[in-house]
Amino acid sequence: MRKGNLELFKKINRDLVLEMIRSHQPISRAKVAQKLNFSRSTVSTIVDELIAKKFVVETGLGSSTKEGGRRAIELGFNPQSGYGVGVELTATGLFICITDLDGNVAWKEQWETDKDFKTIYECIRSSLRKASVSMDSVIAVGFCVPGLTNSKEGIVVDAPEFGWKDVRFVEEMKKHLDMPVYINNDVNCAALGERWVGGAKDLEDFIYIYIGLGSGVGSAIVANGNLVLGKDFMAGEIAYLIQEDDVSRNQVNVAGQFGVFEKKISGKSLAEDESSVQALFKGYEQGDPRAVQTMNRFVTHLSIGISNMVSLLNPEKVILGGEVSGYLQPLLAEIQSAVGKMTPIRTTVETTRMGSEAGVLGVIAHAFDQEQNVL
Structure with a gap:
């Protein structure tokens, strides 16, 4: 069996064993093996690894058998047996969130501080202390980084907001944190947060679209339950979507510049004729002709982008996130209707119900998933 196939086979078995314990706890190793039709030795090996990683705990002895045999040690999934720490790097500092294995938030805190590695470590340590969570219990x-990240190698490839290029982030952070460390792009993280505890909980196929108040526009794609990364970790860069009329007007995409689609739907583009995005939406609600024209154009551009992605990927749901999404509720029915007319492939379009925690929760989910994968 090829190595890649073997690793996938092992992951599937681990996931099945863990889900069996979560849904049928307390349960013995023998019962897990019986229900899954696995060998006892396979289950014991997987369980021992899950216990070592703190995903599973031994809860004590079960009741005796009818034959009076030795009582089996039962297993359980204890959400408080381990914790994850998510750190979102922001323009002003850090947003730190600590959760248990089920995503229940034990602590969250904003830090206005520098982003050097020693300071980040000290802020994490301080937050853990305030949450009464020991460093040893952190899995x-x-x-969560606003920029292009190589999540496999732990490298921040390009984060213009911080002036970072090719920073070996994980390698440097591990000089201070003696534990597994992972990074991912902020929009990918928000999508993973939606899938873990948000509007896309347990969905296998969905798209998350981020529209910020500034120039930021991006998306994350989850297909068949997996985040789509792309060869250069640039999958979902919808800022570069382009149409025929863009080409005819010589509006093309250039590396390092704002994308053509980004110029149409970003918060910055929306506010060009107003003092702010807030003022634009207020004008729209009051029927101001110029604001109405701007919003109609925005709905058309956004709906075209969504429709093309839906036709390509066939997602169950499209979630609109980012700061601008907070203003889109009055337009949602119109966007849904427009998408329905532009593509015959059915989907649901909705705005995020998660607040500022989406990214940090998503990167914790990513870290937990990676740790399961390296058992």
Whole structure:
């Protein structure tokens, strides 16, 4: 069996064993093996690894058998047996969130501080202390970065907001944190947060679209339950979507500049004729002709982008996130209707119900998933 196939086979078995324990706890190793039709030795090996990683705990002895045999040690999934730390790097500092294995938030805190590695470590340590969570109970720490990240190698390829290029982030952070450390792009993290505890909980196929108040526009794609990364970790860069009329007007995409689609739907583009995005939406609600024209154009551009992605990927749901999404509720029915007319492939379009925690929760989910994968 090829190595890649073997690793996938092992992951599937681990996931099945863990889910069996979560849904049928307390349960013995023998019962897990019986229900899954696995060998006892396979289950014992997987369980021992899950216990070592703190995903599973031994809860004590079960009741005796009818034959009076030795009582089996039962297993359980204890959400408080381990914790994850998510750190979102922001323009002003850090947003730190600590959760248990089920995503229940034990602590969250904003830090206005520098982003050097020693300071980040000290802020994490301080937050853990305030949450009464020991460093030993932390399974992994995940970092949510606004920029292009190589999540496999732990490298921040390009984060213009911080002036970072090719920073070996995980390698440097591990000089201070003696535990597993992971990074991912902020939009990918938000999508993973939606899938873990948000509007896309347990969905296998969905798209998350981020529209910020500034120039930021991006998306994350989850297909068949997996985040789509792309060869250069640039999958979902919808800022570069382009149409025929863009080409005819010589509006093309250039590396390092704002994307063509980004110029149409970003918060910055929306506010060009107003003092702010807030003022634009207020004008729209009051029927101001110029604001109405701007919003109609925005709905058309956004709906075209969504429709093309839906036709390509066939997602169950499209979630609109980012700061601008907070203003889109009055337009949602119109966007849904427009998408329905532009593509015959059915989907649901909705705005995020998660607040500022989406990214940090998502990177914790990413860290937990990676730790399961390296058992």
